[in-house]
Amino acid sequence: MAVTEKIDTLVNLYHNDKLSHVYLIETNSISQATNDILNLSKKINCENEYEINCHKCNLCNLINQNFLPSLIIIEPDGNNIKKEQVIDLKKRFSYKALYTKNNIYILKEADKLNLTAANTMLKFIEEPGENIYGFLLTRNINNVIPTIKSRCELLSLQYEDNQINDIDEYKKVAIDYISKIELENSPKIMYNRNVILNNYCEKENIIRIFQEMLKIYFEAYSQNKKILALNKLTKVELQKRINLIIKFLSDIDSNANVELLLDRFVIELSDDYD
Template structure:
């Protein structure tokens, strides 16, 4: 799912409240463009856009960058050239056939130079109902002010703090790490009241979806590290010696369960139910 700020655009679109042109500042341009394409699918999808619409023509064309009414302009070398903008203007001079609007995305908008920015400006100044524009940049201060001033500005910040076997020991992850260890010890070693552990250990401390996701990402990393140990890929992990009795096959089963849970957590509303499902499935393989 795209981040909240972008997801809002889908609502605005369907309520006819979308602006003609947006300037998006983000700390991860590629991810942002990817998410923006998801949003555009949701504008134009011929079906109710579900998790991933693989069915309709429009979504498929967007996915493959073949939709004639979607144009993504990337810098040609160090700049976005005037010719690229002229091409775009020509392409978008008529009403689109397959979708309600033509959409352009200018990737790295800070790379518009004097003359390409001027050409672009005309486009922005004379908005047509059938054209939507998105400028994407990693630093809004470097975008030419005449363009900036005509755009509605959105900030899309991605959490770049990566979780891995090294960072799970960091201070900012300590609460999660401790709970993960406790939870795994109770589930795998004590095995007494599996369902209760969800409430007592996990939900007692974490309630937000993102917190639960983070906790289970850490649990996944722990299982993966254990598996690496079994496979002889070194990694000293005295912290998890209490799980050393698990066989490779058993660890793989658990990795599958946690992976499924993480996927479900993305879309399913009832966290408690998902956690219960997880321990019930786990109890089958304990």
């Protein structure tokens, strides 16, 4: 069954009051699956007859802007999903939803729930409260703690047009990484672990992230499009970053130690005497 048909089946189950309270979804694209669950939420909540890209109603607009209080997306904070994040979710859903009949949460990378978070999550899954629906996403269902897995309805969303989704995913990581290394004050080396190495260990993936970064810096340099994090950079500073990325991409081919290369990259990036 195609993914859109599966989503429509879930919509029907919802309308017949038969939607399970928690689904554990295995998928080859977390970002694409997240998108589809957002679409599911639009389809069941839309004030109009939902059509693709509804911009007519408030609800769909709120969902598009990630602003609907009854829809919460949780993702790993650094290495894993922490207990506090689950407690916060519980708290926010202890009130009745204001604009919708249901509260929906999406938990990305369910395999990254640490043990205490998983225990808190378990209680929440067992007594979710009325009209709360959860969608836990993972790339590999076997990496999810068995007690969680056994309490969820299992579902698989596999995307054929991988290529396109992957590009989206790498672009998102690139923007996240750039925003952190350009704007935040903590030691930049930290983000090599948090954003990149803990999630991507294959050289090939890291190359794709840096290729996306190159595009973003280059667009800013040629004044086509600038993401917020690059607003304050001068042309000279942008040029320096472009050179460093090009150097990184040529070194990574012949150098086995990716970690070292990444660290050198951020150190040279912050070195003002260069």
